[in-house]
Amino acid sequence: MNYHLNNLPERAVKPREKGFTMCMDKGLSLREVEDLIETSGEYIDIVKLGWATSFVYPKLEEKLRIYKEAGIPVYFGGTLFEAFVIRNQFDDYRKVLDRFGLEHAEVSDGSIEMNHDVKCEYIAKLSEQVTVLSEVGSKDAEKIIPPYKWIELMRKELDAGAWKVIGEAREGGNVGLFRSSGEVRSGLVEEILTEIPSEKIIWEAPQKAQQVWFIKLIGPNVNLGNIAPNEMIPLETIRLGLRGDTFHHFLNKERESIF
Amino acid sequence: MNYHLNNLPERAVKPREKGFTMCMDKGLSLREVEDLIETSGEYIDIVKLGWATSFVYPKLEEKLRIYKEAGIPVYFGGTLFEAFVIRNQFDDYRKVLDRFGLEHAEVSDGSIEMNHDVKCEYIAKLSEQVTVLSEVGSKDAEKIIPPYKWIELMRKELDAGAWKVIGEAREGGNVGLFRSSGEVRSGLVEEILTEIPSEKIIWEAPQKAQQVWFIKLIGPNVNLGNIAPNEMIPLETIRLGLRGDTFHHFLNKERESIF
C-alpha cells in the first residue's frame, strides 16, 4: 500500500481461498486487459469472460495469453456451457476448453431446465478435466428457489466435485440472490451460511450496495463475483473500510471516542 | 468465430443493409477508438459522434482518419445539424462536412421546431452532397407523436432522399420510441413496421432490454443504433441467441426436448 493506516481489517493476499474476487470481462480490448492487470492484478483472483462473449471476441487467444502471463485464471461464462449442452455438443465444449488451455469451467442451468442429477453428472465429468465452478439460481426473475433448496443444491454440487458454488445475480444484479429492485434477499443468504462454508461460495454482487451488504455481513474477505473491471479498485476500498459505506464497520469503537 | 456452435441464427456480414449497428462515440480517445475497432470493427457499420461532441473534441481529424482507415463511416449527431440551422449557418455546416471529408450526415429536428417540408428540403439538399440519415421523434418527453404520423414522417423523409430513417431514443433511451421508464412503445413500433420496410429503419436502443425487445420482434438482423462502445460485443451475443435474454428465441424447439 502507498502509505500506512492503523487499524485496518486483515485482508487475505493471493493466492487466497477467502476474500476472493471474480472480475467480469465482457469484451475488454487487449490494452484494457493489460490496464486492468496493472491497476487491479493483485485484487483479481479469477476472470470470467461473460456468458458467450468468447464466441464473438476476435482476439481470444491473445487475451487468454495476457491473463495467463499475469497468473490470473480465466473461465467462460456458464451460459456458454448451456449453449453447447442444449445443442447436444457437450463433447465439443470439452474440446474447446482443451484447445484454449482453460483450467476452469462453469456449470450452470440459469437459462435451461436441467434435471439436477444431470447437472451434477456434468460437474463430475468436467471436474476430471478442469476445476469446476457451479452456479446456483435462475436468470429468470420469476423462479424463486426457497432457502432449503438453495442449500441442498449447493451441497450436492460441491459433493459432485465443484470447487466453489456461485450465487447467481447476472450482470445486472437483479435476479437469484436479489429482488428485481437489486435488494439482497438477506434471509436467504443468512440461511445458506448456516449450512455451507462461506469460503465455498462466490456471491455475484455487481452493484455497490450489494457488495457493501455482503462485506458487512461476512467481512472484508467475502468472495464476490461479477465485479466490473472499473469497480475493482473501489471494491478493494470497501473491503478495507475506506469508503463511506463501510467506513465505521471495521473500526475499533474506542477509537471513535476522540471527538 | 472462435469455435463452432450448431443451430445459430444467420447473421448478416459487412457490408450489410440489414443487421446494421450504429455505435455512439461520445468522446472516445484515439486509443479507445483503436481498441473499439480491434474488438468490434466487424460488428460496427457506422459510428455517430454524439450530438455536438465533435465541436469540443480536440483531435477530431486524427479520430476521423482512424475510423476511415478501418473502413467505418462516421457522421456527426443530428443536434449539430440543428445547432447550425438554428443559427442560420446551414451553408457553414455543408462546408464543415466537406472540410472533414464526411460522407454521411444526419438531419433531425429533435431539439427544434421545424416545418416538415423544410426538413425534407434539408434532406434533399444534403443528399446531393452526402448520404443522409434522418431522424424522427422528439427529444422532448412531452411530445407524443401518434403512430400514423411517425409513418407519414418516415415515408416523406425517405422520399426526400434519406438513405435510412432513425427512430429517436437519445443516449438514455427514455424518449421517442420509449416511455420515460425506458419501456418500448411496442404498438408504435409494430404499426410502423406494417408500412415501412425494416431495413430502412435504425432503431435507437441504448439499453439492453430495448435491444432484446427489437431482436425478439424483428430478428437478429434488426438495425440498431446508439449502442455504447462497450456494449458492442454483448449486443452481438444477444443477436445470436447467446445471452440469457434471447437464449431460447432462435433455437429449434425440438432441440430443447433432450432433457
Added chain:
Amino acid sequence: MNYHLNNLPERAVKPREKGFTMCMDKGLSLREVEDLIETSGEYIDIVKLGWATSFVYPKLEEKLRIYKEAGIPVYFGGTLFEAFVIRNQFDDYRKVLDRFGLEHAEVSDGSIEMNHDVKCEYIAKLSEQVTVLSEVGSKDAEKIIPPYKWIELMRKELDAGAWKVIGEAREGGNVGLFRSSGEVRSGLVEEILTEIPSEKIIWEAPQKAQQVWFIKLIGPNVNLGNIAPNEMIPLETIRLGLRGDTFHHFLNKERESIF
C-alpha cells in the same frame, strides 16, 4: 474548436476560477489518464482521486507525475483525510501529502462526527501547507442540514482558509445536495447562492440531469465536481448549449423566430 458556431455562451478558459470542473478518478490506469488528458485536458481544472482509492492504487507516483506534467492538480478525496483523523494519524496525513508532493487537500466530515470548530482548525492548519477544499454535507442520506446551516458552515470554512467549498453529493449523486432520487434540492441551492459567491462553491453533480440543472441556474461557467472521466466531453457540450438539454437555454430568442 473544430469549426465556428455563432451565438455561443462565453466559456472561461484555463486557468479559471469560474466554470471550473473537478473530475473524479476512481482508479484509472496510467494509459487511461493519458487518454483523459488528451481528450479533456483543457476542460479539467482539478482531479480528485476518489475517497481512499489512492491507498490501494498500485502506481500512484506514476499517476501523479502524469497529471503534474499536464499541469492538472490532484488531490485525495476527503474520506482519506477522515480515515487518518479518526485513527489519530493527522500528522501522518500531513507527511503523506508532502511525500507525494500534493498541493491541494480536502477537509470533510461526510463519514465522521466532528465538532465544526475542530473542522475549521483542520482547515486552518492544512491551509498553511496546501490549498484546501472543504466539503459541506453528510454522506448519510438521513442527515438533512437546513439551508441557513449550510450557509453558516460554508462561510466559516472559507473564513478558516478554505479556497473553495464543495457541496457533497457522493459518486452516486444521491445525498447532500440531492434527494435520494437524485433530484436537486433546489430551494437549498438557491438560498446558498444568496449568501455565498458562486465561484467559491464546487457543486458535486455526477448525474447529467444535475449538471443540466446547475448550468441552467448558474450558467455555463458554474463550478462542477465529481464528473466521471467519460462525461467530461459531454459536459462541455452541455455548458455550451450544444446538447439537447440546454440547446435553447443560451440562444438569443430572436434567432429562433426563423422557422
